Amino acid sequence: xxxxxxxxxxxxxxxxxxxxxxxxxxxxxxxxxxxxxxxxxxxxxxxxxxxxxxxxxxxxxxxxxxxxxxxxxxxxxxxxxxxxxxxxxxxxxxxxxxxxxxxxxxxxxxxxxxxxxxxxxxxxxxxxxxxxxxxxxxxxxxxxxxxxxxxxxxxxxxxxxxxxxxxxxxxxxxxxxxxxxxxxxxxxxxxxxxxxxxxxxxxxxxx
Amino acid sequence: xxxxxxxxxxxxxxxxxxxxxxxxxxxxxxxxxxxxxxxxxxxxxxxxxxxxxxxxxxxxxxxxxxxxxxxxxxxxxxxxxxxxxxxxxxxxxxxxxxxxxxxxxxxxxxxxxxxxxxxxxxxxxxxxxxxxxxxxxxxxxxxxxxxxxxxxxxxxxxxxxxxxxxxxxxxxxxxxxxxxxxxxxxxxxxxxxxxxxxxxxxxxxxxxxxxxxxxxxxxxxxxxxxxxxxxxxxxxxxxxxxxxxxxxxxxxxxxxxxx
Numbered sequence: 364x365x366x367x368x369x370x371x372x373x374x375x376x377x378x379x380x381x382x383x384x385x386x387x388x389x390x391x392x393x394x395x396x397x398x399x400x401x402x403x404x405x406x407x408x409x410x411x412x413x414x415x416x417x418x419x420x421x422x423x424x425x426x427x428x429x430x431x432x433x434x435x436x437x438x439x440x441x442x443x444x445x446x447x448x449x450x451x452x453x454x455x456x457x458x459x460x461x462x463x464x465x466x467x468x469x470x471x472x473x474x475x476x477x478x479x480x481x482x483x484x485x486x487x488x489x490x491x492x493x494x495x496x497x498x499x500x501x502x503x504x505x506x507x508x509x510x511x512x513x514x515x516x517x518x519x520x521x522x523x524x525x526x527x528x529x530x531x532x533x534x535x536x537x538x539x540x541x542x543x544x545x546x547x548x549x550x551x552x553x554x555x556x557x558x559x560x561x562x563x564x565x566x567x568x569x570x
Numbered sequence: 571x572x573x574x575x576x577x578x579x580x581x582x583x584x585x586x587x588x589x590x591x592x593x594x595x596x597x598x599x600x601x602x603x604x605x606x607x608x609x610x611x612x613x614x615x616x617x618x619x620x621x622x623x624x625x626x627x628x629x630x631x632x633x634x635x636x637x638x639x640x641x642x643x644x645x646x647x648x649x650x651x652x653x654x655x656x657x658x659x660x661x662x663x664x665x666x667x668x669x670x671x672x673x674x675x676x677x678x679x680x681x682x683x684x685x686x687x688x689x690x691x692x693x694x695x696x697x698x699x700x701x702x703x704x705x706x707x708x709x710x711x712x713x714x715x716x717x718x719x720x721x722x723x724x725x726x727x728x729x730x731x732x733x734x735x736x737x738x739x740x741x742x743x744x745x746x747x748x749x750x751x752x753x754x755x756x757x758x759x760x761x762x763x764x765x766x767x768x769x770x771x772x773x774x775x776x777x778x779x780x781x782x783x784x785x786x787x788x789x790x791x792x793x794x795x796x797x798x799x800x801x802x803x804x805x806x807x808x809x810x811x812x813x814x815x816x817x818x819x820x821x822x823x824x825x826x827x828x829x
Contacts, residue, residue: 373690373691373694374663374664374666374668374690374694376640376663376664376665376666377640377666377668380640380641380666381644383641384644409690409691409693409694410690410691411691476768476771477794478572479771479772479773479774479796480771480772481692481693481742481772481773482572483575483693483742483743483773483796484572484573484574484575484615484616484773484796484797485572485573485575485615485826486571486572486573487571501828504828505573505826505828507645507646508572509646509668509693510693527571528572548646550644551644551645551646551668552644552645553610553644553645553829554644554829555828555829556644557644
C-alpha cells in the first residue's frame with residue numbers, strides 16, 4: 364500500500380490522481396498505523412510551514428514520519444513536504460521543522476523586481492548526480508514549481524538536482540538512502556513528472 | 571531559467587467550450603475534457619477553465635467537469651466562474667484544480683482573497699480583472715478602470731490600485747484581461763499589463779487579444795507578463811502550441827520545448 368500523508372496541508376487530490384494514472388491506487392491518510400504499515404510513503408503539501416508543523420504535531424505524526432524515514436521505507440517529499448524534512452524554515456517568523464535532513468529553508472530575495480515571488484511555472488532541473496528517480500529523464504528537463512521558500516541542505520552531497528531562480532542556484536531535488544524529496548511537483552509536471560513518480564513507485568533504495 | 575507560460579483558456583457553457591467576442595455570439599468548439607487533453611498533450615504549460623455562465627445563472631460551478639479535467643491531465647489548471655464563497659473555492663481545489671480564479675466576487679467582497687489565501691495558500695488564489703481604458707479621467711490615475719460581471723458593470727476602481735490591493739490581501743497571481751483587446755486577436759493590451767506587472771511582485775498573466783506568436787512575445791517582452799492566456803488563435807486551428815513555442819523560442823523567449 365502507498366500512503367499519501369494527509370496533514371491538512373493543501374490539496375492531495377492531484378498526487379492521488381497522478382498515482383492512479385500510473386495504475387497505482389494510493390491511500391490518502393493521516394492514520395499513524397496505516398502510514399507505518401505502508402510500503403511507500405508520499406509526503407506532499409502546499410501552504411505555510413508553521414501551520415503544517417502544528418498540524419503534524421497535533422495529529423501525532425512527527426514521530427511516525429521519523430520512524431518511517433528511519434526504517435527504510437521509500438519516502439518521497441514534495442514541495443512543502445520537502446521543506447519540512449529539513450531542520451528549520453524561515454517561514455512564519457521561523458519554524459523548527461522535522462530535521463530528517465540537515466539544512467534550512469530560506470525565502471527567495473530577488474534583486475530584480477522581474478523575478479516574482481512565488482516562483483510559479485516550469486523551470487529546468489540540472490541533474491548533479493545520478494539517482495534512480497531520475498532514470499530515463501533527460502538532464503535539464505523542466506518541472507513545475509510553485510514556491511516562495513527553497514531547500515538549502517547543509518551538506519552538499521544531499522543535492523540530486525538544482526534549479527536557477529532569483530539570482531541563486533538552489534537544491535530542487537535532494538535525498539539520501541530511502542528519502543528523496545523534490546521542491547517541484549512531479550504530479551503536475553506532465554509526462555516527465557509522471558516518469559519520476561513511476562520511478563519512485565518502483566524504487567528499491569539501497570540501505 | 572523559469573520559462574514563460576502559455577495558457578489556453580476554455581470558456582465553458584453547459585459542458586461545451588465556446589468562443590465569443592466580448593462575451594457575445596458564442597460558438598461551440600468542443601468537449602472541455604477532450605480539449606484539455608489535446609492542449610496538454612500539445613505542450614501548453616497550464617490551462618484555465620471558466621464556467622462563464624455560472625455566475626449569471628446563479629448556480630455553482632460544474633464541479634463534475636472540474637473532476638473530469640483533473641483526472642485527465644497532469645499539468646496545473648485554474649478554474650473560474652461561479653465561485654461565490656470560500657466553500658466553493660475549497661470544492662474546486664479538492665476536485666483537483668491547482669488554482670481558483672476570482673473576479674466579480676473579489677470586487678464585491680475583497681476579503682474572499684485573504685480568506686482564500688489564508689485557507690489554501692496565496693498560490694491557489696488568482697485575481698482575474700477586466701480593465702477598460704479610461705484616459706484623461708482623474709478618478710483613474712493609471713488610465714484604466716476595473717469592470718465587473720463580464721464587462722457589464724463599471725466599478726469606479728483604478729486598475730493598478732485594485733491589483734496592488736489584491737496582492738496585499740493575498741492574491742498569488744493576477745490575470746489582466748483587457749476589455750478593449752478581448753476577442754480582437756489584434757494583440758494584448760500592453761500598457762495596462764506592464765503597469766500592473768511593474769506594480770506588483772506576484773506573477774502577472776496577460777489575457778485578451780492574443781492572435782499571433784508575436785503578440786505573445788510582446789506581452790512578455792514589452793508587457794512584462796510572466797504568462798499569457800490564449801484562446802481564439804489555437805481554438806480555430808490557426809496556430810498549434812508547437813508553432814507558437816517554436817516561434818517564441820526562435821525569438822529568444824524562454825519557453826518549455828519538451829513535453
